[in-house]
Amino acid sequence: MDLFSSSTSLTPIPVRDGELGWLAQLPLPWPNEEVLARLVAETDWRQETIVVYGKRHLQPRLSAWHGEKGYRYSGLQLAPLPFTPLLDTLRRAVENATGRSYNSVLLNYYRDGRDSMGMHSDDEPELGKEPAIASLSFGATRSFILRHKVTKETLKLPLGDGSLLFMAGALQTHWLHGINKSSRPLGARINLTFRKID
Ligand SMILES: O=C(O)CCC(=O)C(=O)O
Ligand SMILES: [Fe+2]
Numbered sequence: 001m002d003l004f005s006s007s008t009s010l011t012p013i014p015v016r017d018g019e020l021g022w023l024a025q026l027p028l029p030w031p032n033e034e035v036l037a038r039l040v041a042e043t044d045w046r047q048e049t050i051v052v053y054g055k056r057h058l059q060p061r062l063s064a065w066h067g068e069k070g071y072r073y074s075g076l077q078l079a080p081l082p083f084t085p086l087l088d089t090l091r092r093a094v095e096n097a098t099g100r101s102y103n104s105v106l107l108n109y110y111r112d113g114r115d116s117m118g119m120h121s122d123d124e125p126e127l128g129k130e131p132a133i134a135s136l137s138f139g140a141t142r143s144f145i146l147r148h149k150v151t152k153e154t155l156k157l158p159l160g161d162g163s164l165l166f167m168a169g170a171l172q173t174h175w176l177h178g179i180n181k182s183s184r185p186l187g188a189r190i191n192l193t194f195r196k197i198d
């Protein structure tokens with residue numbers, strides 16, 4: 001009997017108009033807390049500015065972009081940093097679990113419950129049609145909100161320490177997603193979304 005088969009393969013989350021898979025703990029060579037501490041310390045974190053209706057705002061989180069190609073995100077042009085050995089190990093673990101390959105990763109650092117990400121779709125043209133996006137989380141559990149653009153159906157997925165969420169198929173065409181602010185005292189969370197940019 002393969003003791004690990006049930007814990008290392010993605011569990012499908014049934015959803016209309018897209019594909020979602022979930023794994024409670026991605027197998028990694030280090031404990032989650034060690035990965036979190038290294039990502040906090042070793043990443044060149046930036047607080048990016050976004051322009052909304054002509055006004056400049058600081059994003060309510062820190063971020064970093066690593067990959068082979070530059071990337072436009074919410075009107076920002078992010079200059080890519082190379083993959084570090086740590087990020088490369090995480091990428092390989094995510095590729096094993098999802099059966100897809102990635103050449104870029106966006107890191108987001110939610111310092112506490114006041115940090116957030118507005119509702120959006122990852123549907124930039126350079127991601128291609130029906131992009132596969134693998135989302136790896138460390139630290140505090142935050143609710144990942146998914147809202148269907150037409151039916152307004154809403155899913156709330158608590159993404160815990162070490163968990164992997166896989167989004168594919170038509171999901172980005174039909175759904176928005178984001179991370180709400182929380183009034184509860186929450187610790188730090190880092191999320192990595194692995195993507196393939198053409
Ligand atoms: O922090 C999360 O779980 C979501 C991140 C996200 O949606 C993104 O990076 O595009
Ligand atoms: Fe996203």
